[in-house]
Amino acid sequence: GYDLWLRYQPLPEAQRVAVAPYAHSVVAEERGSDGTIAIAAGEIERGLAGLVGPSDEAAPGSGHVVLIGTAAAPSIAALDLPLTTLGEDGFVIRSVARGGKHMIVVAANRPVGVLYGAFALLRRLQTGADVTAFDLRETPRVALRLLNHWDNLDRTVERGYAGQSIWDWWKLPDYADPRYTDYARANASIGINGAVLNNVNARPDSLTGPWIAKAAKVADVLRPYGIKVYLSARWSAPVELNETATADPLDPAVATWWKAKANEIYRAIPDFGGFLVKANSEGQPGPQDYKRSHADGANMLAAAVAPHGGIVMWRAFVYSQVDPEDRAKQAYSEFKPLDGAFADNVVLQVKNGPIDFQPREPFHPLFGAMPKTPLMIEFQITKEYLGFATHLAYLAPMWEEALGADTYAKGKGSTVAKVVDGSLERHRLTGMAGVANIGSDRNWSGSTFDQANWYAFGRLAWDHALSSEAIAREWAAQTFAPDPAVVDPVVAMMLESRQAVVDYMTPLGLAHLMATGHHYGPGPWVSDLARPEWNPVYYHRADREGIGFDRTASGSNAVAQYAPPVARRFADRSRVGDDYLLWFHHVGWDERMASGRSLWAELVHRYDRGVASVADMQARWAALEPRIDDARFEQVTRFLAIQRQEATWWRDASIAYFADVSKRPLPEGVRPPA
Ligand code: GCU
Numbered sequence: 001g002y003d004l005w006l007r008y009q010p011l012p013e014a015q016r017v018a019v020a021p022y023a024h025s026v027v028a029e030e031r032g033s034d035g036t037i038a039i040a041a042g043e044i045e046r047g048l049a050g051l052v053g054p055s056d057e058a059a060p061g062s063g064h065v066v067l068i069g070t071a072a073a074p075s076i077a078a079l080d081l082p083l084t085t086l087g088e089d090g091f092v093i094r095s096v097a098r099g100g101k102h103m104i105v106v107a108a109n110r111p112v113g114v115l116y117g118a119f120a121l122l123r124r125l126q127t128g129a130d131v132t133a134f135d136l137r138e139t140p141r142v143a144l145r146l147l148n149h150w151d152n153l154d155r156t157v158e159r160g161y162a163g164q165s166i167w168d169w170w171k172l173p174d175y176a177d178p179r180y181t182d183y184a185r186a187n188a189s190i191g192i193n194g195a196v197l198n199n200v201n202a203r204p205d206s207l208t209g210p211w212i213a214k215a216a217k218v219a220d221v222l223r224p225y226g227i228k229v230y231l232s233a234r235w236s237a238p239v240e241l242n243e244t245a246t247a248d249p250l251d252p253a254v255a256t257w258w259k260a261k262a263n264e265i266y267r268a269i270p271d272f273g274g275f276l277v278k279a280n281s282e283g284q285p286g287p288q289d290y291k292r293s294h295a296d297g298a299n300m301l302a303a304a305v306a307p308h309g310g311i312v313m314w315r316a317f318v319y320s321q322v323d324p325e326d327r328a329k330q331a332y333s334e335f336k337p338l339d340g341a342f343a344d345n346v347v348l349q350v351k352n353g354p355i356d357f358q359p360r361e362p363f364h365p366l367f368g369a370m371p372k373t374p375l376m377i378e379f380q381i382t383k384e385y386l387g388f389a390t391h392l393a394y395l396a397p398m399w400e401e402a403l404g405a406d407t408y409a410k411g412k413g414s415t416v417a418k419v420v421d422g423s424l425e426r427h428r429l430t431g432m433a434g435v436a437n438i439g440s441d442r443n444w445s446g447s448t449f450d451q452a453n454w455y456a457f458g459r460l461a462w463d464h465a466l467s468s469e470a471i472a473r474e475w476a477a478q479t480f481a482p483d484p485a486v487v488d489p490v491v492a493m494m495l496e497s498r499q500a501v502v503d504y505m506t507p508l509g510l511a512h513l514m515a516t517g518h519h520y521g522p523g524p525w526v527s528d529l530a531r532p533e534w535n536p537v538y539y540h541r542a543d544r545e546g547i548g549f550d551r552t553a554s555g556s557n558a559v560a561q562y563a564p565p566v567a568r569r570f571a572d573r574s575r576v577g578d579d580y581l582l583w584f585h586h587v588g589w590d591e592r593m594a595s596g597r598s599l600w601a602e603l604v605h606r607y608d609r610g611v612a613s614v615a616d617m618q619a620r621w622a623a624l625e626p627r628i629d630d631a632r633f634e635q636v637t638r639f640l641a642i643q644r645q646e647a648t649w650w651r652d653a654s655i656a657y658f659a660d661v662s663k664r665p666l667p668e669g670v671r672p673p674a
Pocket of ligand 1: 278317
C-alpha cells in the first residue's frame with residue numbers, strides 16, 4: 001500500500017509494446033539546472049521502466065523520445081508550442097513525429113507544470129492512452145490546492161485514523177524523514193501545491209523560532225515538488241508567548257508583533273504560503289474576544305504577510321456565539337455582513353455544508369452570498385463522520401454534489417464550483433482545501449480505499465469538472481490493475497459506498513447522530529451534553545408525531561439564507577427531495593413519501609438499504625480474490641466485515657430508538673442492541 005497510485009505495474013501486452021521504445025530516452029535539457037525538471041525526468045524514467053518492465057525492444061537509437069521542459073529548453077522552444085495560455089501550472093502533452101523521430105513532448109511555462117505533465121503522461125498511459133496521439137492541454141481550475149493537516153505538535157492527529165502524524169517534529173530540523181519526499185511526490189502527482197502543516201486548533205508554540213526552523217526544513221523538501229508550506233496560527237499566540245499584553249487586532253503592538261513574526265518566518269521560508277486561522281470557534285480565541293470583527297482580525301494578519309506575497313485563509317466554521325435558533329445559520333449570520341470588508345489577500349475558507357462534514361449536507365449558504373469575497377471550499381478527506389478508516393466510503397460523489405449545487409446567486413447555473421473557481425465573480429484568489437487523511441501508517445491513509453479520497457481530492461481541486469466515476473476509474477486502474485475485470489467492480493463499489501453510509505447512518509437528510517466526542521457509531525438518543533447543539537436530539541427533533549428540523553419560515557427559517565429560487569425549493573415539502581427532507585422539514589411519521597411508503601417505513605427501508613449495500617460491496621470484493629494481491633485483498637475483506645457489522649449496529653440502534661420515540665412497531669428482523 002505504500003506506493004499508493006504510483007505503482008507503475010507492467011501494462012497490458014499490446015500497450016506495453018507500443019510504449020516500450022520510449023522507455024530508453026527521456027530528454028530534459030534543463031535537468032542539470034533545475035531540480036524540479038530533474039524530478040520530472042526521473043519520474044518518467046521510473047514510471048516507464050515499471051510500465052514496460054524488463055525488455056529489450058528498441059534499444060537507444062530507435063528514434064523514440066520523451067522530450068520534456070519549459071520554453072527555456074532549446075528543443076522545446078524549437079517546437080513553437082502554445083504555452084502562453086497555460087498560466088503558471090498548466091502543461092501540454094503532444095505526440096510529435098518529425099524527421100524520423102517519434103516524440104512525446106511534455107511542455108509548460110514553469111518546471112512545476114512540466115512535473116504535473118509528467119505525472120499526467122504516466123497516468124494516461126496507465127488508463128489506455130495511445131502514445132502516438134497525445135494532444136492534451138490542461139490548466140488547473142483553482143490556484144490553491146491545499147491539504148490541511150490537523151496534526152498536533154506531539155504527533156497526534158485530530159480526527160486522524162492513519163497513525164501518528166508523518167511530521168516527526170522531534171527529529172526536525174536536523175533529520176528529514178525520506179517519507180516527506182514520498183509525500184511531496186504523491187501530492188505533486190495529483191496537483192496539490194500547498195500543505196498547512198499543523199492543526200487548526202493551533203498551539204502558540206508552532207510560531208516560535210524552533211518550530212519555524214522545523215517547518216522550514218519540511219518546506220525545503222516540498223519545494224522542488226511545487227508545494228508551499230502554510231501554518232495554522234493561533235489568534236492569541238503573542239499573548240500566550242508573553243510578548244504582547246493583548247491580542248486586540250487594532251492594537252498597534254499586536255500588528256507590530258505579527259509583522260515581525262511574518263518577517264521571521266519569511267527569512268526561514270522565503271516562499272511561505274501564509275496563515276490559516278480558526279478564530280472564535282470551539283474554544284479558539286479570536287478578534288471577537290476584543291469586540292472586533294473577523295475582518296479586523298483577518299486584515300491585520302493579511303497586512304503582515306502581504307509584503308511577502310502571503311495570504312490569510314480565514315475559516316468560516318464558527319459557532320461560538322450560538323444562533324439561538326439554529327447552528328446551521330451561524331456562519332452566514334457572522335460573515336455575510338462582512339462581504340467587501342476583507343483585504344485582497346484574504347480568502348474565506350468555508351466547509352461544504354453549514355454544519356460539519358456530515359455524510360450529506362446541503363451546500364453552505366455562504367456560497368454565492370459574498371460576491372465581493374473570495375471563498376475557498378473546505379472538504380474533509382479524513383472520515384470523521386463516515387466510519388473512520390475501516391468503512392469504505394468514496395467521497396468524490398459527495399464533493400461532486402456540493403460543487404455541482406446551484407446557488408442561483410447570479411441566476412441559474414451559478415454553481416458552487418463557479419464560486420470556488422472564481423469564474424462567477426472574477427476572483428483571482430481561488431482554492432480548495434482538504435483535511436488530510438494522511439498519517440504514518442504504512443499505507444498512509446489507514447486503508448487502501450481511503451487513498452482514493454486523497455487522490456480524488458487532488459484531482460477535483462485540479463479540475464472540478466472531472467466526474468467522480470472518471471476519477472474512480474483512474475485510481476482503480478493505477479492502484480490495482482487497468483483490467484476492466486478489476487476496474488469495473490471496484491468502481492461500482494466505490495460509487496455506491498457513500499450513499500450506503502448516508503443510508504445506514506443519517507438517511508433522508510438527518511445529520512449529526514453520531515456518538516459523543518469521537519463520532520464513531522450511533523448516538524441519536526444523546527440529549528444531556530452541555531450545549532444544546534452538541535446533542536443529536538437537537539438535530540433530529542424526533543417526537544411522537546414526527547421527525548426532522550423545521551428550517552422553513554415556520555421554524556428557524558435557515559432556508560432564507562439561500563437565494564430565493566433555492567430557498568423556495570428547500571422550503572417546499574414536495575420539491576425538496578428525499579435527500580434533504582428532514583434537514584429542512586419536520587415530517588409526520590405517517591406522511592407519504594415519493595416511494596408511496598410512509599415516512600416511518602421509508603426510514604426503516606433506507607437503514608436496511610444501507611446495510612444491503614455493504615453486503616453488495618462484500619460480494620463484489622469477494623469475487624475479486626484471484627485478481628488482487630493477498631495483503632490488500634485480506635485487509636479490505638476484513639474492513640468490509642467490520643463495516644457490515646457496524647452498518648447493522650447503526651441500523652438496529654437507530655431504528656430501535658426512533659421506534660421507541662415514535663411508538664411505532666419494530667420491523668421484523670431488527671434487534672435492539674443489548
Ligand atoms: C469538527 C471536528 C473538530 C475540528 C472542527 C474544525 O468539529 O470535530 O475536531 O476541530 O471540526 O473544523 O475546526
